[in-house]
Amino acid sequence: MEKDDIAVIDFLGKTNGEPFKGGEGKDYSLEIGSGSFIEGFEDQIIGMTINETRDIQVTFPNSYQSEELAGKEATFTVTVKEIKRKELAPLDDEFAKDVSEFDTLQELKDDIKNKLIQAAESRAKFMLRRELLDKAVDNAVAEIPDSMIEQQTREMFKNIGDNFARQGLSVEDYLNYNKSSIEKMKEDMRPEAERNVKTSLVMESIGKAEGITATEEEIQAEIEKIASAYRQDPEEFRKTIESEGSLDFIKDNIVKEKTFQFLVDNAKIIEDTNVETAE
Template sequence: MEVKMEKIETNVVKFEVKVEAEKFNNALNKAYKKNVSKFSVPGFRKGKVPMNMVKQYYGVGVLLEDAVNFVIDETYPVALKDNDIRPVDYPEIDVIEVGEGKDLVYTAKVTVYPEVELGKYKAVEAKKVAYEVSEEEVEKQLKSMQEKNARVETKTEGTVENGNIAVIDFKGYIDGVAFEGGEGTDYSLEIGSGSFIDNFEDQLVGAAVGDKKEINVTFPENYGREEFNGKPATFEVTVKEIKVKELPVLDDEFAKEVSEFDTIEEVKEDIKKKAQESNDVRAKREFEEAVINLVVNNAKVEVPEVMINKEVEAMVKDLENRLSYQGLNLAQYYEFTGSSEDKMKTFMKERAEIKVKTDLVLEKIAKVENIDATEEELKTKAAEIAKMYSSADDSEKMAELILKAQESIIRTEVVTENTVKFLVENTKVIE
């Protein structure tokens, strides 16, 4: 086999492969054996027609396509390996010369992984922000705990006030026509929560049980559904019940009821501790992202369009999977957001290009710095994944199965994590 390779444009190479006539004739025999059961020639049982009779009766052309495919399947991967080429898509094949007793000549044009030219990636300078927990944050969490444990009772007298819960029936109209999703029965609306658009809730203040009100609002310009954006709407509302919330006192008794602590001060300290842990994780993640962005921006790489498009498709698939867990599909998502497949893919494209470039740069750094994953790290990562899908009793066995089935994927993930860790350790921190 003879192979000539040339770079015809950025990230695109073209092979010319010449395969010896003897090898192509062997492929013709293989094609004959594959298809012999399909041939029918007078005087021969089906499946027993000799090859020379097949060629005489049908012509050798009936075998050429399969023979060519057999040869390409065998020789194309060898051409890639011998020339250290990593394709990112299927090749565009052209057969130049083919025939029984002749050398097979074909060309393969293929997009390849781009060359990455690293810039400065060690000793870059990045800011690290420390997020402290404020007393306001602690009080906000306490307030949330208080709200969750509030008692709700029916208000027997008076009218709707801010903070009350109004139980309502409602029906919405745009241009006098009722619209889908604009109707509710026995809906509990907390006045002042901002759950409904515009000043809907404010217009219920002062209403009594049994009152029927006409409420006029305007949808926001960026509401998310094109037919609603910026449109005025009218709601017919009936107040059926008014409820009030009685908040528990934030004292030691409350602490004992809702937590494992004996005092409200211990609850506050626990809230503060957990919030600080969350803040530290956030600061760590943001610092890592800042370092990665610096390193990627310092590198030069032309990302092939096909790689970007593949990443977009992966993003769409990921979104589709997440929607399915909520009982939704893409069509419903497009309708709800006022979007479309083309609009969403255009929106995703920039993010996809950054993701692909980042992966390429981190992969290059890992190669240059000989960063790999140890067997222990692979087992640990597999165990982390197993915990999400199995009970404690089955997790060890599940981890073994996951590692066996997805070792290359897990290795890539661990190597990426180790590479990011390497970059962070070699970054000058600006507090």
């Protein structure tokens, strides 16, 4: 048995010669060196062989969660039933065939490289868009009706509640845990809600001022893209979203995307030349 091996073990723990609750396990897989067990337990398994049984002496830490065991010495009788060893597969064409759709390792490497480049470009594009939009919103002067901010706050609160529900929790649980209230939570949300409303108004104003619209061709292309992702017939998918009144949502997203692109295309990027160079 060596460090990083995975040992399949049976164990029985005792304090003062008596078994204790939670101290027994059968066919337990333990990675040696993972620190999953009490300090010193895994170190004493190193060197054991299959079918070997050994008594291991450990001391529970004073901060152990069980007060009955905290600070006590214990003896674990451990039997090794199986030893598994991690082995790295050679990086060759056979490896590439096993883990991907490519026939050669070079093809796999090229694919990984291209995906990393695409991911970096996507992140850079996202960061640029966000910075440009932030600048546009910061420079805009707008009087936002309280009703719009309150509506946005309600929507944000509902989304949080839905997210908690998917995790089997409730807003009440969260509020109780943080000793807060619905009123305080909504009050804390208000600055973000106001910013969201202002951002939407700025984007809408830019789109209208520049005459940015969604063409029928763009709408149909987006519908076909979404339908393909859900493996649905585009015509049937369009009928469904039209009947549900969701077509405007697609139009709005197209206009939003084109407005973002307008900001990027018309931005004046000034490079910072005031950078110290190492001599």
